[in-house]
Amino acid sequence: MVRPGPTGAPRGRPRSERVRVAVLDAAADLLVEGGMSAATIEGIAARAGVSKATIYKWWPTRGHVALDSFFTRTRDTIAVDPDASLSDSLTVQLQALCALFRDTASGRLMRELAAFAQNDPDVRDALEEHWLRPRRAVAMRLVTEAAERGELRADIDVEAVVDQLFAPVYHRLLFGHAPLREGLAAALVGQLLTGLRPRN
Amino acid sequence: MVRPGPTGAPRGRPRSERVRVAVLDAAADLLVEGGMSAATIEGIAARAGVSKATIYKWWPTRGHVALDSFFTRTRDTIAVDPDASLSDSLTVQLQALCALFRDTASGRLMRELAAFAQNDPDVRDALEEHWLRPRRAVAMRLVTEAAERGELRADIDVEAVVDQLFAPVYHRLLFGHAPLREGLAAALVGQLLTGLRPRN
Amino acid sequence: MVRPGPTGAPRGRPRSERVRVAVLDAAADLLVEGGMSAATIEGIAARAGVSKATIYKWWPTRGHVALDSFFTRTRDTIAVDPDASLSDSLTVQLQALCALFRDTASGRLMRELAAFAQNDPDVRDALEEHWLRPRRAVAMRLVTEAAERGELRADIDVEAVVDQLFAPVYHRLLFGHAPLREGLAAALVGQLLTGLRPRN
Amino acid sequence: MVRPGPTGAPRGRPRSERVRVAVLDAAADLLVEGGMSAATIEGIAARAGVSKATIYKWWPTRGHVALDSFFTRTRDTIAVDPDASLSDSLTVQLQALCALFRDTASGRLMRELAAFAQNDPDVRDALEEHWLRPRRAVAMRLVTEAAERGELRADIDVEAVVDQLFAPVYHRLLFGHAPLREGLAAALVGQLLTGLRPRN
DNA sequence: TCTTAAACGAGACGGTACGTCTAGTCTTCTA
DNA sequence: TAGAAGACTAGACGTACCGTCTCGTTTAAGA
Numbered sequence: 107m108v109r110p111g112p113t114g115a116p117r118g119r120p121r122s123e124r125v126r127v128a129v130l131d132a133a134a135d136l137l138v139e140g141g142m143s144a145a146t147i148e149g150i151a152a153r154a155g156v157s158k159a160t161i162y163k164w165w166p167t168r169g170h171v172a173l174d175s176f177f178t179r180t181r182d183t184i185a186v187d188p189d190a191s192l193s194d195s196l197t198v199q200l201q202a203l204c205a206l207f208r209d210t211a212s213g214r215l216m217r218e219l220a221a222f223a224q225n226d227p228d229v230r231d232a233l234e235e236h237w238l239r240p241r242r243a244v245a246m247r248l249v250t251e252a253a254e255r256g257e258l259r260a261d262i263d264v265e266a267v268v269d270q271l272f273a274p275v276y277h278r279l280l281f282g283h284a285p286l287r288e289g290l291a292a293a294l295v296g297q298l299l300t301g302l303r304p305r306n
Numbered sequence: 307m308v309r310p311g312p313t314g315a316p317r318g319r320p321r322s323e324r325v326r327v328a329v330l331d332a333a334a335d336l337l338v339e340g341g342m343s344a345a346t347i348e349g350i351a352a353r354a355g356v357s358k359a360t361i362y363k364w365w366p367t368r369g370h371v372a373l374d375s376f377f378t379r380t381r382d383t384i385a386v387d388p389d390a391s392l393s394d395s396l397t398v399q400l401q402a403l404c405a406l407f408r409d410t411a412s413g414r415l416m417r418e419l420a421a422f423a424q425n426d427p428d429v430r431d432a433l434e435e436h437w438l439r440p441r442r443a444v445a446m447r448l449v450t451e452a453a454e455r456g457e458l459r460a461d462i463d464v465e466a467v468v469d470q471l472f473a474p475v476y477h478r479l480l481f482g483h484a485p486l487r488e489g490l491a492a493a494l495v496g497q498l499l500t501g502l503r504p505r506n
Numbered sequence: 507m508v509r510p511g512p513t514g515a516p517r518g519r520p521r522s523e524r525v526r527v528a529v530l531d532a533a534a535d536l537l538v539e540g541g542m543s544a545a546t547i548e549g550i551a552a553r554a555g556v557s558k559a560t561i562y563k564w565w566p567t568r569g570h571v572a573l574d575s576f577f578t579r580t581r582d583t584i585a586v587d588p589d590a591s592l593s594d595s596l597t598v599q600l601q602a603l604c605a606l607f608r609d610t611a612s613g614r615l616m617r618e619l620a621a622f623a624q625n626d627p628d629v630r631d632a633l634e635e636h637w638l639r640p641r642r643a644v645a646m647r648l649v650t651e652a653a654e655r656g657e658l659r660a661d662i663d664v665e666a667v668v669d670q671l672f673a674p675v676y677h678r679l680l681f682g683h684a685p686l687r688e689g690l691a692a693a694l695v696g697q698l699l700t701g702l703r704p705r706n
Numbered sequence: 707m708v709r710p711g712p713t714g715a716p717r718g719r720p721r722s723e724r725v726r727v728a729v730l731d732a733a734a735d736l737l738v739e740g741g742m743s744a745a746t747i748e749g750i751a752a753r754a755g756v757s758k759a760t761i762y763k764w765w766p767t768r769g770h771v772a773l774d775s776f777f778t779r780t781r782d783t784i785a786v787d788p789d790a791s792l793s794d795s796l797t798v799q800l801q802a803l804c805a806l807f808r809d810t811a812s813g814r815l816m817r818e819l820a821a822f823a824q825n826d827p828d829v830r831d832a833l834e835e836h837w838l839r840p841r842r843a844v845a846m847r848l849v850t851e852a853a854e855r856g857e858l859r860a861d862i863d864v865e866a867v868v869d870q871l872f873a874p875v876y877h878r879l880l881f882g883h884a885p886l887r888e889g890l891a892a893a894l895v896g897q898l899l900t901g902l903r904p905r906n
Numbered sequence: 907t908c909t910t911a912a913a914c915g916a917g918a919c920g921g922t923a924c925g926t927c928t929a930g931t932c933t934t935c936t937a
Numbered sequence: 938t939a940g941a942a943g944a945c946t947a948g949a950c951g952t953a954c955c956g957t958c959t960c961g962t963t964t965a966a967g968a
Contacts, residue, residue: 118943119933125945141425148923157946162925220480221424224417225341234483242483249502258502263493265484266474267502270494273477274469280420280480283434283442284465293463294470301501304459318912319964325914348954357915362956522939543825548928557941562930617824620880624821625741634883642883658903663893665884669874670894674866677873680820680880683834683842684865693863694870701901703858718917719959725919748949757920762951 121164128154129161133168134175138211142218145172169222169229176219177236180212184244192252193295199245200271200291207279208286217279242268258299270298321364328354329361333368334375338411342418345372369422369429376419377436380412384444392452393495396445400471400491403441407479408486417479442468458499470498528554529561533568534575538611542618545572569622569629576619577636580612584644592652593695599645600671600691607679608686617679642668670698721764728754729761733768734775738811742818745772769822769829776819777836780812784844792852793895796845800871800891803841807879808886817879842868870898 132154136145147168151158165171182202186195207213223230245268252258271294278284332353336345347368351358365371382402386395407413423430445468452458471494478484532553536545547568551558565571582602586595607613623630645668652658671694678684732753736745747768751758765771782802786795807813823830845868852858871894878884 115935116943117935117941119935119945121944122933143425146923147925155946157948158924159926159947160945163944217424221421224421224480225343230482234481238481238483256504259504262497262502263489266490266493267497269474269477269484270470270498273473274466276480277469277473277476280424280476281434281438282430283438284469289463290466293466297462297467298470298498299502301499301503303457303499303501317910317966319914320966321913322964346954347956351915355915357913357917358955359916359957360914363913525940541825546928547930555941557943558930559932559942560940563939568929621821621824624817624880625743630882634881638881638883662897663889666874666890666893667897669877669884670870670898673873673877674869676880677869677876680824680876681834681838682830683838684869689863690866693866697862697867698870698898699901699903701899701903703899703901716917717915717961719919721918746949747951751920755920758950759921759952760919763918 125154125156125160126164129156129164129171130175130178132156133171134179134211134215137172137175137218138214141214142168142172142222145218147171167226167228169219169226170232172215172219172222173229173232173236176212176215179215180206180210182206182212184241186244186248192248192257193299195248196245196271197291197295199241200275200294203241203272203275204286204291207275213279216276220276220280242272245271267298271295325354325356325360326364329356329364329371330375330378332356333371334379334411334415337372337375337418338414341414342368342372342422345418347371367426367428369419369426370432372415372419372422373429373432376412376415379415380406380410382406382412384441386444386448392448392457393499395448396471397491397495399441399445400475400494403472403475404486404491407475413479416476420476420480442472445471467498471495525554525556525560526564529556529564529571530575530578532556533571534579534611534615537572537575537618538614541614542568542572542622545618547571567626567628569619569626570632572615572619572622573629573632573636576612576615579615580606580610582606582612584641586644586648592648592657593699595648596645596671597691597695599641600675600694603641603672603675604686604691607675613679616676620676620680642672645671667698671695725754725756725760726764729756729764729771730775730778732756733771734779734811734815737772737775737818738814741814742768742772742822745818747771767826767828769819769826770832772815772819772822773829773832776812776815779815780806780810782806782812784841786844786848792848792857793899795848796871797891797895799841799845800875800894803872803875804886804891807875813879816876820876820880842872845871867898871895 129150132150133145136149136153145168147158147161150156150168150171151161161171165174184199187198190198207216219229219233223233246264249258249262249264249267253260253262253264274290274294275286278286278290329350332350333345336349336353345368347358347361350356350368350371351361354361361371365374384399387398390398407416419429419433423433446464449458449462449464449467453460453462453464474490474494475486478486478490529550532550533545536549536553545568547558547561550556550568550571551561561571565574584599587598590598607616619629619633623633646664649658649662649664649667653660653662653664674690674694675686678686678690729750732750733745736749736753745768747758747761750756750768750771751761754761761771765774784799787798790798807816819829819833823833846864849858849862849864849867853860853862853864874890874894875886878886878890
């Protein structure tokens with residue numbers, strides 16, 4: 107009788123944690139050093155000291171490996187101080203994102219992932235679901251609640267608002283036309299909340 | 307000795323215009339159909355009825371071919387009505403961009419180019435210089451002049467302002483988290499100029 | 507400590523006869539259906555419902571599995587009628603061999619084994635020792651005794667004689683240039699004993 | 707007008723003779739050193755300093771490469787002295803074959819080819835057509851003509867006769883149960899022509 | 907008209923990585 | 938302890954493009 111039952115241990119040799127870590131590490135290193143074009147399955151396998159077949163067993167494409175290594179490397183918490191003002195909360199969020207992309211390897215990783223996502227709907231979806239959406243959701247909630255409290259106008263397009271805060275960061279990361287400089291987060295939040303017109 | 311002289315035409319068989327057009331057409335078609343991964347040099351050459359060597363002779367990488375075909379296919383004028391208000395001018399600009407990306411093949415082309423640019427600084431620079439910069443420059447001029455006229459606050463970060471207008475469009479194009487819907491342009495301009503807070 | 511003692515049964519779970527049979531059956535079937543290239547260890551294990559490791563435990567290479575399955579499947583007795591003439595005895599032997607190779611799966615198995623043997627000295631030796639040698643030995647004894655009785659010339663090369671009887675069968679099996687037809691055995695024996703020259 | 711005509715020069719870069727020779731040489735070397743299992747396409751490509759794709763372009767399987775290299779390496783003429791006796795002619799033939807297999811690398815090559823042929827009908831056919839058949843044909847003609855001259859009995863099976871001469875050589879080559887010693891050819895021919903029974 | 911030189915098509919070639927396959931080995935749990 | 942399950946390394950498979958190369962063939966301007 108087979109039936110291992112709901113709590114039954116899986117049959118056979120268990121998956122090696124060593125392998126998982128080695129692959130993700132190797133992938134992240136290669137991505138940071140030379141981008142997606144350097145992060146070939148062959149290269150990752152060699153660097154990780156792991157067989158190609160093993161990689162293919164656990165990840166369908168190198169895009170998924172890259173995704174996994176990004177999430178493993180990127181420990182970015184979305185903590186919100188409940189007592190902070192809307193303006194402060196949003197600024198802190200954006201500052202953290204800018205710092206992450208500017209000061210750590212995650213910037214390079216995100217660029218490569220964004221590029222890869224254009225050719226792999228799976229990666230695009232995963233990126234949207236596990237990275238963009240949670241961050242946008244927090245911001246959208248803050249904005250919505252502020253609107254409900256009467257702090258913001260009632261007729262705003264919340265999706266568009268969140269884009270006007272986050273998109274500039276990704277845009278600069280991807281096209282490099284301007285730096286992710288220190289004061290950017292504050293400027294984005296300030297200009298959008300207050301508006302560009304003089305207050306009369 | 308070569309010396310074609312100042313007015314002298316170049317010796318030898320002149321470059322075939324037919325080839326140039328066929329290559330750019332084939333490249334654009336392939337890009338639209340299957341993205342960068344389908345637009346191989348081999349594929350472009352076959353589809354264009356042109357020799358691989360000829361393509362390499364005129365374009366250093368397929369990124370450059372893609373760039374060229376994008377610019378050839380994309381007829382997007384940046385006309386500005388001098389009598390229009392700042393708000394209208396910006397809205398018209400953004401609406402045109404949204405329509406271009408939403409309704410024509412240029413959206414797909416831009417996505418592929420943006421992706422490719424992450425791995426090819428040449429393409430990134432060319433994209434920045436010949437596409438992003440001119441459009442940003444127009445918007446920056448409009449904003450700066452409005453500020454000088456006193457229509458806008460004096461302490462705004464013009465670069466950031468332009469990003470808050472344009473970046474959301476590219477962000478949605480690349481990540482697909484929200485559509486480039488009709489009213490987006492107006493919302494972006496309206497929210498940013500007026501601010502999110504209630505006026506009174 | 508192992509020590510099963512002189513009459514002692516071996517410790518632990520005894521080897522499963524079911525496994526042995528299943529493996530040899532599966533191997534023979536696969537060999538007949540698709541030759542050595544189809545009879546992979548993986549395939550045999552799958553078909554026999556047996557673990558790969560178990561096969562490796564009992565047979566060093568798949569050549570040995572094939573050998574075993576050949577000997578299991580091939581029930582070919584080398585019975586000699588002591589009253590029969592030399593000519594009849596040899597003819598019967600050869601006819602049996604031809605029939606075995608022509609009418610049963612053993613022909614295909616032998617072809618595959620002969621091929622495999624070229625790359626595996628172990629298999630070659632085993633084939634020689636357990637298959638070729640016993641059959642050759644019988645024939646050599648018959649020929650030698652006939653020579654001693656004066657029925658045959660004294661200066662013959664017995665090894666070569668046996669080759670001239672058996673080799674044609676294997677040659678046709680392996681190269682297929684001519685069929686193992688009914689009268690072949692008689693022709694081989696007749697021509698060799700009598701000689702090709704007219705008896706005048 | 708294009709039409710190069712029947713004698714028209716082929717378009718494009720001409721096939722490199724250097725490559726052809728290097729591949730066949732490398733293949734023959736590897737075959738002799740380690741047999742078919744060592745003569746991988748990968749190995750041949752590396753040793754020949756040639757791309758794998760190039761090999762695949764000109765030879766469908768490594769079996770064909772092996773065949774080609776065998777025929778290139780093996781310069782074995784089937785010359786027949788018209789004034790020699792039947793016995794001498796056949797003996798010379800067989801001696802040459804024994805010497806070829808015993809003293810040159812062709813023996814090893816033939817063994818590997820014979821093995822490979824069991825799993826590749828193409829190779830088997832090619833071997834039969836370009837190697838076995840021409841040699842058998844010569845022997846069959848000699849035997850047939852001798853029969854017509856009345857030197858041999860009229861009722862012999864010529865195919866079987868030729869097998870009784872050649873098969874022992876291949877049999878010993880493949881199974882190694884006895885050496886291809888010097889006097890073998892003479893023994894085979896002598897015993898068969900004269901018969902084994904005492905002449906009296 | 908003839909020469910000359912570059913453009914061009916065809917396709918061979920050395921590479922690199924792909925994704926798949928099988929051989930064997932190793933590790934864990936079950937009978 | 939035998940055996941099942943299956944993870945794992947090693948390495949060849951055949952394919953697809955890459956970018957370079959060597960040919961022969963066109964095409965037009967200049968001699």
